Amino acid sequence: MSQLAVTVIGPDRPGIIADVTEALAQVGVNLEDSTMTLLRGHFAMMIVCTGPFGPVKEALEPLRGELVITVREMGPETAHAPLGAPYILSVHGADRPGIVSAVTRMIATAGGTVTDLTTRLSGELYVMTAEVELPPSAELPMLMRALEITAEELGVGVSLRPTESDDL
Amino acid sequence: MTDIGHLNQALAAWSPAQLGLAGDVLEVVRAPHPVLATEGATVDPLDPVMLALAADLVATMRVSPGCVGLAAPQVGVAAQMFALDVTGHPKTRTCHGVFVLCNAVVVESSRQEKSREGCMSVPDLTGDVKRPTRLSVTGVLPGTTDEITLSTDAFEARAVQHEIDHCNGLLFLDRVAGAHAVYPRKVYL
Numbered sequence: 001m002s003q004l005a006v007t008v009i010g011p012d013r014p015g016i017i018a019d020v021t022e023a024l025a026q027v028g029v030n031l032e033d034s035t036m037t038l039l040r041g042h043f044a045m046m047i048v049c050t051g052p053f054g055p056v057k058e059a060l061e062p063l064r065g066e067l068v069i070t071v072r073e074m075g076p077e078t079a080h081a082p083l084g085a086p087y088i089l090s091v092h093g094a095d096r097p098g099i100v101s102a103v104t105r106m107i108a109t110a111g112g113t114v115t116d117l118t119t120r121l122s123g124e125l126y127v128m129t130a131e132v133e134l135p136p137s138a139e140l141p142m143l144m145r146a147l148e149i150t151a152e153e154l155g156v157g158v159s160l161r162p163t164e165s166d167d168l
Numbered sequence: 169m170t171d172i173g174h175l176n177q178a179l180a181a182w183s184p185a186q187l188g189l190a191g192d193v194l195e196v197v198r199a200p201h202p203v204l205a206t207e208g209a210t211v212d213p214l215d216p217v218m219l220a221l222a223a224d225l226v227a228t229m230r231v232s233p234g235c236v237g238l239a240a241p242q243v244g245v246a247a248q249m250f251a252l253d254v255t256g257h258p259k260t261r262t263c264h265g266v267f268v269l270c271n272a273v274v275v276e277s278s279r280q281e282k283s284r285e286g287c288m289s290v291p292d293l294t295g296d297v298k299r300p301t302r303l304s305v306t307g308v309l310p311g312t313t314d315e316i317t318l319s320t321d322a323f324e325a326r327a328v329q330h331e332i333d334h335c336n337g338l339l340f341l342d343r344v345a346g347a348h349a350v351y352p353r354k355v356y357l
């Protein structure tokens with residue numbers, strides 16, 4: 001038994017998740033974290049699970065074809081220790097190449113890391129939403145100013161705000 | 169919606185001292201404990217067992233850092249009772265201080281807003297939940313028999329609804345705003 005990363009990509013149709021997870025269940029796989037979405041009509045899923053590598057590859061073989069399926073063994077599970085306070089980074093504006101790279105470079109330069117990211121293109125409108133963690137050493141006003149300058153050059157709007165969660 | 173921002177005086181004046189009991193600190197149960205998915209029974213607010221539970225809820229809430237509310241199912245009792253105190257929270261507007269409410273029911277609500285919630289019974293996850301920010305709730309204070317109406321807003325309204333959900337066997341996970349609205353908790357101290 002090892003921890004496996006299974007990716008499934010392909011044209012969407014009803015039943016992909018049921019087919020994939022049924023095949024995994026039949027060889028005793030336990031699903032852990034997973035995420036799935038449709039990206040412009042393409043089915044895209046990644047599953048981290050525990051199971052036997054060989055039998056898992058074999059069990060998924062009949063589903064290959066239209067679906068591109070990969071199975072990889074992962075190293076031991078590593079807990080992600082937050083490197084700093086969480087923020088939500090939103091960018092939106094007219095679509096053009098280079099928005100994500102420019103903005104995420106700013107975050108990386110400040111020592112921050114992206115923990116979740118979604119982008120959507122809707123007509124001419126490009127929308128990016130990311131969850132980021134910034135280390136205590138990051139100088140927020142400077143980062144914000146750098147983001148604003150970059151956003152201005154790209155012709156998009158940017159906001160960076162603390163992720164608030166209330167304990168109830 | 170009536171009387172928003174107008175305190176219910178009986179509720180605001182209520183104090184745990186009226187229970188006449190110190191209360192024990194109980195263990196807070198965590199999901200997937202079945203009691204958290206069980207609809208709580210209606211309680212008799214005069215029952216000495218329930219008065220003791222009220223004192224225990226306040227005592228347990230008090231010793232839990234950052235805890236603004238605690239419902240009976242969170243200490244393993246499937247009952248319609250919760251303790252609340254949002255005093256001093258930056259998002260609080262209307263504030264009734266510390267109180268315990270039995271058999272609470274939402275009678276009116278409006279103005280939904282989405283916010284990220286965490287819960288002592290689901291310690292490693294948070295989730296985006298849309299809830300009304302204006303709220304009227306009926307219920308009974310422990311040790312009394314008269315039904316009172318609590319009208320509140322902002323953070324107290326959110327906290328009350330979170331606790332009433334617990335009393336009905338619901339977690340914030342039952343109300344998250346979408347498939348990508350559950351997050352690993354980010355604790356950075």
